[in-house]
Amino acid sequence: MASYEEIYEPIEVITFFENGKLHPLRFKWNGRVYKITRVNGCWSVQEGLNRQYHFSVNADGPDCFELVFDTGDFNWQLARVCLEG
Template sequence: MKEPLYVITLFSDGKIKPIYFIWNNRRLKIENITYNWRTVDENGINQHFSVISGSFYYHLLFVTSMSRWYLTEVESTLA
């Protein structure tokens, strides 16, 4: 899964913080960024964010070189 996504993002102090994102025509508020990490590939640096919104977990990917956001994983937190 790698779905392009609109993400309202705060760029501050050299840091990136996703605030809201729009998915399936719904605006979802990010309640908790549980984890973030970086990887590098042929496109340069990728920033990964594990976030919780409502009762769902989302894995958001920010490709720095293209300034684009993608959704790569969704799952319910109600295991």
């Protein structure tokens, strides 16, 4: 059974931009680097004057992570983790 955990901690993300789109490749959380193996989905939310881009990703296994990029401060955070098993 999967368990969901809200994290909301700052993270470092390696990403690239292509044709006006953001593509996260790896992220660092708690001293560990995770290679993103799949983007399950992405969506954006308007937060006041800023837009936040959310990415649901798998990295190094079945666990799912929700990464958020905020256009107001150009920072990333890990919003949620879904741990399988």
